[in-house]
Amino acid sequence: MEPKMDHAKRFQLLTQLQEVDFVIVELQLYLDTHPDDQRAIDQYNWYAKERNKLRRTYESQFGPLYNFGLSFNQYPCGWNEGPWPWEI
Template structure:
């Protein structure tokens, strides 16, 4: 059983997942077009948006990434669900 999250959580996670999708696609494109300055600018803009969204989600709902990529609250809150793959 995992804890019930407020309805405001889900639009934030959907936005974060959409930004992640854009970043993956831009990464794949840039792997084959490394000199496309416009794509690099788009990638950097979306990376910044992702960082802001991640920070916003984590401030309210707890960490999203392990191994030092996200801070833990007190008490240790990695065992609080749902985890991103459970949504």
């Protein structure tokens, strides 16, 4: 029996990943011009850890987000399972 996909939870996790990615990019840009700002470095590191937690949570429930060895493949939520993140 296939596990029931919770599309609302999937969408919520993808949205959270996008939000955290946005913050990380903004902090990267800021740190390009303010490399000694320890508070920004701490924020960047916190968001990077948070992103990894969100990615692991998403992938454990809905399958891999990346290819090229950046995500593990598993059954039953593997590469051939849909919908793909951009199809939601």
